[in-house]
Amino acid sequence: MKHAYLLPLLAGSLALACSPQPETSQQSPQGAASQWPNAVHYEIFVQSFADSNGDGIGDLRGLTSKLDYLQDLGIKGVWLMPIHPSPSYHKYDVTDYYGIHPDYGSMDDFKTLLREAHQRDIKIIIDLVINHSGKDHPWFQDAITGPDARYRDYYVWANYDSVASQLARKTVSLDSDNLTQWHEAPGNEQRYYGFFWGGMPDLNFDNPALKEEIFKVGRYWLQEIGVDGFRLDAARHIFPDDRPQDNHAFWVEFRQEMEKAKPDVFLVGEVWTPAHEAAPYLKGLHSLFNFDLGYAITRAVQSGQADSLVEEHQQIMRFYQSVTPDYIDATFLTNHDQNRIISELGGDIAKAKVAASLLLTLPGSPFLYYGEEIGMPGKKPDPNIREPFLWNLPDEDNIRTSWITPEYALDRRVRPLSLQQQDSASLYHHYRRLIHARNSSPVLALGSLRQADTRQAGVVSFVREHKGQQLLVLHNITPQPVSVALSETEKGFGRTQLATADGALLAEGIVNLPPYTSLILE
Numbered sequence: 001m002k003h004a005y006l007l008p009l010l011a012g013s014l015a016l017a018c019s020p021q022p023e024t025s026q027q028s029p030q031g032a033a034s035q036w037p038n039a040v041h042y043e044i045f046v047q048s049f050a051d052s053n054g055d056g057i058g059d060l061r062g063l064t065s066k067l068d069y070l071q072d073l074g075i076k077g078v079w080l081m082p083i084h085p086s087p088s089y090h091k092y093d094v095t096d097y098y099g100i101h102p103d104y105g106s107m108d109d110f111k112t113l114l115r116e117a118h119q120r121d122i123k124i125i126i127d128l129v130i131n132h133s134g135k136d137h138p139w140f141q142d143a144i145t146g147p148d149a150r151y152r153d154y155y156v157w158a159n160y161d162s163v164a165s166q167l168a169r170k171t172v173s174l175d176s177d178n179l180t181q182w183h184e185a186p187g188n189e190q191r192y193y194g195f196f197w198g199g200m201p202d203l204n205f206d207n208p209a210l211k212e213e214i215f216k217v218g219r220y221w222l223q224e225i226g227v228d229g230f231r232l233d234a235a236r237h238i239f240p241d242d243r244p245q246d247n248h249a250f251w252v253e254f255r256q257e258m259e260k261a262k263p264d265v266f267l268v269g270e271v272w273t274p275a276h277e278a279a280p281y282l283k284g285l286h287s288l289f290n291f292d293l294g295y296a297i298t299r300a301v302q303s304g305q306a307d308s309l310v311e312e313h314q315q316i317m318r319f320y321q322s323v324t325p326d327y328i329d330a331t332f333l334t335n336h337d338q339n340r341i342i343s344e345l346g347g348d349i350a351k352a353k354v355a356a357s358l359l360l361t362l363p364g365s366p367f368l369y370y371g372e373e374i375g376m377p378g379k380k381p382d383p384n385i386r387e388p389f390l391w392n393l394p395d396e397d398n399i400r401t402s403w404i405t406p407e408y409a410l411d412r413r414v415r416p417l418s419l420q421q422q423d424s425a426s427l428y429h430h431y432r433r434l435i436h437a438r439n440s441s442p443v444l445a446l447g448s449l450r451q452a453d454t455r456q457a458g459v460v461s462f463v464r465e466h467k468g469q470q471l472l473v474l475h476n477i478t479p480q481p482v483s484v485a486l487s488e489t490e491k492g493f494g495r496t497q498l499a500t501a502d503g504a505l506l507a508e509g510i511v512n513l514p515p516y517t518s519l520i521l522e
Contacts, residue, residue, distance in 0.1 A: 033438075034445040036123045037229075037266045037287065037328055039076035040360070040435050041367045045336060045386045046080060046104050047089065048401050049370060056402035058388075060105040064113045065399070069417075071120040074435035078117065079231050079268075079367065081336060082127045083110070086134055089383065089403070092127075092233065093134030093200045097217040107225070114226050123228040125266060126221065130214050131234035132200040140201055143192075144185045154210045155201050156193035158182065195237050205238050205250060215257045222262040229266030230258075235281060236271045244280070251284025268330050279319040287328035290364065292316055294332050298344050301355045304478040306460045310451045313362060317449070331364030333372065340369070340378040340385055343408065349375060350516040353430045354477055357500060357518040358460060360434040361473050363449050373431040374417050377408040384408055390416040430500070437498050437520075443471045444520075453487035459513070463490075471497065472521040476513035484511040493521035 034040065050062030060083075070078065082091035085099045100107050117124050133140055139151040146152070182191040183198035194201045205211055221227045232251075239246040251269070258265045268287040271278040275292050282288060293313055300309045320327045333341040333355055345351040352375055359366050371389050378385035387406040391397050394411055396418075420426035438444045447466035454461050458478035464471045472493040476482050486493065486509045496506060498520040504513050511519060 033440055033442040034076065036076045036121075038365050038445060040074055040438065041077035041079055041125075041330075041365065042070055042073075042075045042370060043079045043332075043335060043367055044081065044370045046083060047091075047403055048386055048388045050389065050391070050399045051401045052399065054398075055103075057103045058401045058403075059103065060100070060109040060113050062399055064109075064116050067113075067116055067120055067122065070122060073373065073432050074439050075122060075368075076439075077123045077125065077228075077266075077365075080124065080126045082129055084129075087136055088134075088199075090386070092129050093132075093136070094129050095134045095136045095138075097133075098220060111225065123266070125229040125231055125268070126227050127233055128218065128221075128230040129233045130203065130217070131237045132194065132196065132202045135199050135201055144188060146188075147190070153207045154204055154213075156204050157188075157190040158193070159190055195234070202237075211250075211253075215254070218254070218258050219261040222258060222265055228262075228264075229268070229286075232267060232269045232285065235269035235285065236273060236278075244277075248280045248283050251281055253284070255284045255286075266328075268328070275316040275319045279323050282320055282323040282327045286326075287330045287365065288320075289330045289332060289335070289367070290316060293329075293362070293364070294334060294338075297333060297355055297358050298341065300460065301345060301351050301358070301477050304458055306455075306458060306477060309358075309460050310449065310462045314449060314451070317363070329364035330367055331359060331362065332367040332369070333359055335367070335369050336386055337382070338385070339380060340376060340408075341372060342375045343377040343379050347377060347413075349427055350479075352427060353500065354475055354516040354518065356427075356431055356434060357475055358477075360431075360438050361444060361464070361475075361518070361520065362462075363447065363464070366438075368431070371409065373428050374414060374420055375427045376414055379408065390414055392416050392418040441471075441497075442466050443469050447471070452490060454484060454490050454511075456482065456484045458482060459484055470522075473518070474511055474513060474521075475518045476516060479515045481512065481514050484513065485509060486511065495522045496520070497522045 044063065046060065046063060047058045049058040050066050051058050052061035052065060053059065082094065083100055083104055084091060084094045085096040085101050086093050087095065091101060100110050114124055139154045142149050142151040143155050181193060181195055183194050185192055192201050203210055235251065236247055238250050255267060258267065267285045268289065269281055269285040271281050271288050272291055278288050293316060296309050296312045300306060320329065334344065341355055342352045345355065374390065376387065378387055383404055384407050387404060387409040388401040390409060390411065391399055393416060397416065417428060420428035443464045443466045447464035450463050452461035452463050452472060458476065459482060460475040460477060462473055464473060472490055474484060491509050496519065499505065501514050501517040504517045504519045506521060513519060
């Protein structure tokens with residue numbers, strides 16, 4: 001039993017220099033440098049992405065029809081938020097780990113998506129929500145029938161008097177109300193544990209039978225269906241916070257079992273905690289989402305202060321390297337649980353461009369949140385950061401979803417993709433060109449990171465290096481133009497590889513950067 005719970009959370013369009021350049025040793029054919037999982041990923045809430053049948057709800061056939069778009073954007077991996085049957089719009093309260101939500105389509109539709117994605121060299125990972133099930137899952141519906149139920153020990157139970165003595169430790173604030181994490185079940189004297197809310201009872205991983213059941217689920221999706229990996233939701237909450245070593249050990253065992261099923265499986269974990277606490281999870285997971293870097297980029301662009309952004313990233317990398325040198329750093333700006341990046345930046349497209357430039361030139365395997373590339377805004381509550389993707393003008397958009405009336409991603413605020421594709425200075429083209437530049441550069445895709453000697457307030461500057469080749473990267477994150485004198489040691493960087501505005505240039509050892517622009521020098 002898991003009763004240990006009773007023991008002690010840019011301006012301008014991109015240009016590859018001013019005139020066409022021949023391929024150099026720094027470059028390779030588009031996509032050759034960036035190989036999955038060390039590549040750019042795209043997070044999709046299927047419900048909001050593309051509707052193929054006109055019912056207003058995004059579905060797998062709609063997503064399949066947009067794979068060419070993702071391939072052209074330069075995406076090599078797709079993370080699907082939960083696709084399993086569930087009573088909620090978000091689907092994190094799973095009722096069948098082996099099924100596809102009927103609103104999204106059938107298992108045949110999903111297999112078609114996988115086949116078509118793989119033909120385009122795009123991998124698919126799915127959200128696997130195993131910290132908890134939904135309360136409507138047959139396991140839990142059996143468990144609440146009484147202490148002798150077959151699946152009772154798949155969940156965590158405690159007597160009310162034991163719970164009451166621990167409420168001060170186990171109370172959290174959810175949705176602005178003070179709610180206990182122990183919940184009443186009708187007809188039961190005992191209460192069950194649900195870390196997030198009563199609709200998602202935690203599974204009991206002290207029970208070997210439950211653990212094997214979860215391994216079976218993973219094997220099914222990897223071997224029988226053919227997914228390429230999993231995004232593991234709430235990975236630090238498998239066991240309570242005072243049992244971190246048990247959490248780490250579980251993920252080691254999970255990885256071993258999944259690699260037996262699929263040796264090249266990719267496991268990326270949501271461990272929403274500072275990097276020094278997250279790092280030990282890399283003993284079992286190939287990759288972790290780098291929340292600290294996302295916050296650091298956002299703060300820097302909001303304030304126009306470079307501060308210690310590069311040093312912070314280096315510190316995070318040192319934490320990770322202390323556990324394993326083979327980690328994959330899943331970097332991102334914001335995701336489905338956070339206000340969208342452009343809303344955090346006050347709706348400023350120029351700031352959004354330089355934030356994207358930072359993400360896509362720093363080390364890591366970047367994850368983009370759907371709609372980020374067209375500047376979709378959104379602020380909590382959660383449904384309003386998961387609004388429909390804007391493909392075309394309203395009268396011409398026959399694939400836009402309508403399951404929710406948007407409050408932020410409105411046509412008067414966001415130019416749809418079709419219009420941005422016609423404008424070389426759009427945010428969409430900024431993302432696309434940066435992704436293609438990264439995919440074509442071994443140094444940007446795979447290189448190490450060090451702080452540049454050339455430094456100036458308001459300019460984020462760093463050097464990327466891979467197999468003896470180096471790039472000097474400079475980002476002006478302020479609304480004013482700046483001139484930066486290269487240090488003596490870095491005057492050898494004399495050729496522009498990439499500039500995000502015509503006025504970004506190097507002349508006689510001086511780098512001139514217009515507001516919110518970036519320059520990469522060989």
